[in-house]
Amino acid sequence: MTDVEPCTTLVVDDNDTKRYIIGSWLRRAGHTVVDATTAAEAWERLAEHDVNLIVLDVKLPDVSGIEVSAQLKADPETSSLPVIQISAWAVKSIDRTRGLRHGADAYLTDPIDPEEFLATVESVLRYSRARIRAERMAERMAAFTRTSLAINAADTFEELTMVAARGAFEIFGEPASVLVLPPDGRPRRAVNLDGRTEQRPTPAGVFDQLPDLVQLGDESGTGLALVTAGRWKSVLPDAVAHGDVAVVMSRSKRAAPPVCIGIEARGEPDDVDLIVLRQLGQALALAMGALRSITEQRLISLTLQRSLLPSVHPSIPGWTFSVRYEPASEQAEVGGDFYEVLDRGDHVLVAIGDVQGHSLYAATVMAEIRHALRAFAGEGHDAITILRLLNGVMLRYHDDQTATMCLMTLDPRTGAVQVASSGHLAPLFINDGRAHYGAGGGVLLGFPADRVAIEETEVPPGGTVVLITDGLIEDRGIPLSDNLERLRAIAVPVDDDLETFSDRLISEFGHREDDVALIVLRRSP
Numbered sequence: 001m002t003d004v005e006p007c008t009t010l011v012v013d014d015n016d017t018k019r020y021i022i023g024s025w026l027r028r029a030g031h032t033v034v035d036a037t038t039a040a041e042a043w044e045r046l047a048e049h050d051v052n053l054i055v056l057d058v059k060l061p062d063v064s065g066i067e068v069s070a071q072l073k074a075d076p077e078t079s080s081l082p083v084i085q086i087s088a089w090a091v092k093s094i095d096r097t098r099g100l101r102h103g104a105d106a107y108l109t110d111p112i113d114p115e116e117f118l119a120t121v122e123s124v125l126r127y128s129r130a131r132i133r134a135e136r137m138a139e140r141m142a143a144f145t146r147t148s149l150a151i152n153a154a155d156t157f158e159e160l161t162m163v164a165a166r167g168a169f170e171i172f173g174e175p176a177s178v179l180v181l182p183p184d185g186r187p188r189r190a191v192n193l194d195g196r197t198e199q200r201p202t203p204a205g206v207f208d209q210l211p212d213l214v215q216l217g218d219e220s221g222t223g224l225a226l227v228t229a230g231r232w233k234s235v236l237p238d239a240v241a242h243g244d245v246a247v248v249m250s251r252s253k254r255a256a257p258p259v260c261i262g263i264e265a266r267g268e269p270d271d272v273d274l275i276v277l278r279q280l281g282q283a284l285a286l287a288m289g290a291l292r293s294i295t296e297q298r299l300i301s302l303t304l305q306r307s308l309l310p311s312v313h314p315s316i317p318g319w320t321f322s323v324r325y326e327p328a329s330e331q332a333e334v335g336g337d338f339y340e341v342l343d344r345g346d347h348v349l350v351a352i353g354d355v356q357g358h359s360l361y362a363a364t365v366m367a368e369i370r371h372a373l374r375a376f377a378g379e380g381h382d383a384i385t386i387l388r389l390l391n392g393v394m395l396r397y398h399d400d401q402t403a404t405m406c407l408m409t410l411d412p413r414t415g416a417v418q419v420a421s422s423g424h425l426a427p428l429f430i431n432d433g434r435a436h437y438g439a440g441g442g443v444l445l446g447f448p449a450d451r452v453a454i455e456e457t458e459v460p461p462g463g464t465v466v467l468i469t470d471g472l473i474e475d476r477g478i479p480l481s482d483n484l485e486r487l488r489a490i491a492v493p494v495d496d497d498l499e500t501f502s503d504r505l506i507s508e509f510g511h512r513e514d515d516v517a518l519i520v521l522r523r524s525p
Contacts, residue, residue, distance in 0.1 A: 006030035007052035007125060012042045012068075013086070014061050018110075022055055022086075025114050026121070039063035051081065053125060058087035058099065069103030080135070082128040084108065084120060133272065140276050143171040147280065151287040157182040158199060160291060161190035164261065164284050166197045171276060174264040175240050180288050181207050181257040183296050193240055200238065209235045210260055214249045221258075221285070222250040224278050226265060240264070246274070248281035252289035259284045314343035316412050322498040324518040326471075326506055335515035336362035336403070337469045338370055342377050348412055349377055352467040352519055353405035353424060356446075365398050369405075369445075383407040383420035387445070387452050391422070394446040402446035406467055415459040415523050420452050425470055425484075428491060431463040435488045462525040464494045466505070471514030483509070498522055 009026050013019040014037045023033040034049050036042040039062050045051070054072070058065040065085055072078045085099045088110035096107040105124045108117065147167025154160035161178045168176035169192035176192045179202060187202035213231060214223040229241035239245075239262070246265040251258040261281050269277075313321050323339055336355025341348065351373060355366045372393050376386045387407055394401060404424035410417050419427060419438055426440030441453030459465060466487075473483035490508050495501035502520050 006032070008032040008034060008049055009053045009055060009121075010034045010036060010042060010045050010049070010051045011055045012036045012039070012060065012065070013055075013057040014038065015057070018057075022112075022117070025117060026055075029118055029121070031121075037061075039065075039068045042068065046078065053121065053128075054081060054083045055121075056083055056085050056104075058085050058090050058095075066099055066102045066104075069099070073103035080128070080132060082106075082124045084124060086110065086112065137272050140171050140272070143167065144276055144280060144283075147171065148283045148287075151284055152290070154287065154291065157188045157288075157291065157295075158190075160284075160287060161188045162197050162199070164280075165190040165192040168192065168261055168263060168280060169195060169197075171280065172263050172273065174266065176264075177236065177239060177260075177262040178284070179206065179210075179260040180284075183292055183299070189236075191240075203236065206235055207257055210249060210258070214247050214260075216249055216251065216258060221252065221254065222248065222278055222282055224248045224274060224281070226269070232262060236262075246277055248277050250278075250281035250285035252285045256285075256289060256292070259288050310340060313341040314348070316343060316348055318524045319348075319410075319412055320498050320522045320524070322502040322518075322520040324502050324506055324516070326512065326516040326518075335471075336366040337471060337515040337517040338366045339467075339517045339519050340370060340373060341519070342374065344377060346411070348410040349383065350408040350410060350467065350519060350521065351405060352469060352517055353403055354469045354471075354515075354517070355403040356401055358515070362401070365394075365401050365403070368393065368397070369403060373407075383409045383418060384452050384454065387420055387422050387442075388450045391445045391447070391450045395448065398446065402444045404444055404470075406440075408465070408467070410459075410521075415461070415463070417457050417459055417465070419455040419457070421455075422452055425468060425473075428466040428468075428488060429457065429459070429463065430466065430491055430494055431460055433492055435491050437484070437488065459521075459523045461523055464491075464498075464501075464520065464522040466491060467519045469515065469517045471512050471516040472506070472509055472518065474514060475509075476513075494522070 009031050011019055011022050011033055019035055026033050034045050034051065036045045039060050056065045056068060069083050069085060072081055072083060082105045083103060084106045085104040086108050087095065091109040099107045106120050108120060150163040150167060151160055154163055157180055161180055164178040165176050177189065179187060179189045181187050187206060189200050189202045190197060191200055213227050213235065214225045216223045225247055226244045227247055229243055229245060232241050232245040233239050241264055244265045246263045246269055247260065249258040249260045259281065261284065263277060313323060321341060335358045338353055340351040355362045369390060372390055373386060376389050381389065387405060394403065405422045406424040406427065407420045408417055421440050421442040423442050423444035426438040428435055428437055439453060439455045443449045443451045473487055474480065475483060495504060498520055502518060
């Protein structure tokens with residue numbers, strides 16, 4: 001037996017002499033032999049031992065060996081177990097055909113030549129192990145495909161490490177650790193032990209120590225090595241490792257920090273394991289690179305967006321203001337939502353608006369509108385004139401864009417309010433435990449018509465006004481009126497702290513697909 005490693009063989013035969021002879025041949029060839037005299041005993045031995053091959057007499061005292069073979073092949077737990085049937089009486093061609101069709105991998109008839117028997121055992125085992133390797137490869141590649149899809153769909157670095165660690169355990173069936181280094185410089189690590197995935201803290205400087213374990217290839221950007229449990233724990237002291245650990249490190253670009261996956265290796269990993277592990281490391285590196293790029297773009301976009309919005313708002317005696325800008329949760333682009341609060345001495349201008357689209361161009365138009373708004377307000381124009389002048393700016397310089405705006409002129413001494421609207425959502429007025437929307441209306445900025453909707457009202461002492469952009473209350477599949485009513489309902493009562501109140505309104509609607517701007521102002525009681 002030179003080509004096949006020794007295995008554990010179950011010999012099932014009620015003839016003691018025949019069972020002894022077959023067992024002696026197998027033992028001399030290096031195999032471990034387990035005996036059974038009946039089909040019932042055979043099932044017991046299978047439950048007690050890790051059997052790799054069954055030599056089965058066709059004529060058993062309780063159940064036919066052919067029926068036993070059929071039952072073995074029908075059970076998913078034993079369907080891949082190779083079976084050699086032997087018979088001294090069912091020796092015709094039709095008998096051999098029946099045995100092979102009912103689950104036998106080989107069929108021998110007495111008298112049996114020892115060399116032919118051992119050659120048959122070797123052939124059957126070789127084929128069986130090749131099939132097992134192919135099935136295992138197919139299962140691992142299927143698990144690899146599922147994991148690759150999951151890591152490419154991850155939205156956060158925590159989720160990325162979690163799905164990668166869970167997938168690594170699914171692929172290899174061994175404890176797995178995954179480490180990545182996001183743009184914020186805080187390493188993320190997830191481990192999977194016995195199918196349970198969790199985030200764990202990462203020791204300081206771990207990415208400085210990892211290159212001592214694995215050398216990255218200059219061309220491929222991927223390196224793989226077997227390291228001892230001691231060396232692995234020197235980098236990650238809380239790691240669970242009883243033997244060698246297969247470690248892969250990979251990066252998508254030379255300047256990018258690598259990702260790292262560690263899998264406990266019980267015994268010597270075969271070439272298939274190492275190939276799949278290398279591919280998993282490369283897939284994680286590519287997904288990490290894409291997520292890093294999106295995160296960096298989003299950070300740049302958000303920084304740009306916030307730089308275009310006022311950093312502070314004026315302090316008006318007798319009034320409290322709270323403002324919010326929340327970027328879209330799924331967008332990397334800058335948006336066109338904006339707000340403004342301008343103290344003009346005898347009155348305060350409160351503006352909120354939304355430029356069509358999500359792009360750098362939309363943000364540029366938004367910035368121009370804000371600057372023009374400030375300039376026109378500085379020239380002393382009233383709200384209606386300002387909106388008409390802004391409409392002229394849109395028509396002259398951005399005739400392919402539209403925008404909505406609500407411009408509120410507030411007398412802080414009396415609480416008198418004039419609301420001028422160009423197609424924007426109406427303000428929400430809250431007082432004495434009741435809330436109602438204003439009139440709204442008007443034509444969007446960017447249309448030849450410059451009809452401005454006007455509403456005159458007053459904010460009584462203790463009253464609150466909420467102005468929003470549509471990103472807060474727009475949801476696919478939900479009528480806008482339903483979410484407007486939902487906002488009106490949750491706005492009462494108003495929290496004592498206006499910042500808490502603003503946070504509550506934002507959080508009530510969860511992550512948004514669009515930018516959100518919000519202004520809340522309250523008159524002191």
